[in-house]
Amino acid sequence: MKIRVPATSANLGPGFDSCGVALDRYLFVEVIEESYEWLVEHELGPEVPNDQENLLLKTALELVPELPPHHLKMTSDIPITRGLGSSSSVIVAGIELANRLGNLGLTQESKVTLATKLEGHPDNVAPAIFGDLVIASAVDGQVDVVRHYFPDCKIIAVIPRQPLSTEKARHVLPSEVPFKEAVAASSIANVMVAALMTGNLPVAGQMMEKDRFHEKYRSQLVPHLAVIRELAHEEGAYGCFLSGAGPTVLVLTPENRCQKIQQLLNALELDAAVEVLAVDREGVQVF
């Protein structure tokens, strides 16, 4: 059995802790054989444990402590701590592992509820489970999710080589937002979602850049965002935004602008990889 979970980009600008999209970078977890003790074989670096301290196993065993030990193999091309949902993908894989080995028969909705409880917010785990664009709300323990087709466009990811911890990027956020500001910020998010759902990328892109919940507080941690945004505007992109807590920035472009914008982003020499990604439409899969 092999479990595949996509990368994700959360927030999409103003949809803080609520909106996300699945992308075509993947975590794979292969179940090799039953074993005397748990072993997670991987080449993801010394900071990723290969015993029960691994987040994958922690997640699976929290759901079903008596799961029989197995030898697993984990591979991933989702960059770690770059704002592309690498830890969410592991949580989702852990839930699917417990689901399959423990015959839990979980629905997609119950997977999202469990994953949101573990992750703290639904905007990465929900698209990792459902695929595509997901708008989610997790309030008072109740998780509600709407999935929709993300409109066709090119997605350029500028992925800095330096990581940025989500904890650090959440620490700079205010603990409260004044009522008037909250109304303005949520109205922008509402229009962004409506524009995405009607395939209106020019308006969606504009709204993505008007976020008032998080980007301005994080700007000192991600100085490249302003530079990329300026270039994206000059070259006719729909819009760009911080992917999750950063440091990755996503630029949405019309098909015919993508190549030129990618070249120009590369020419900025930002110490970052510049890659074209596609929307994953399937979410978590088991082969």
Ligand code: HSE
């Ligand atoms: N919504 C989250 C944030 C995503 O921006 O902090 C990263 O976990």
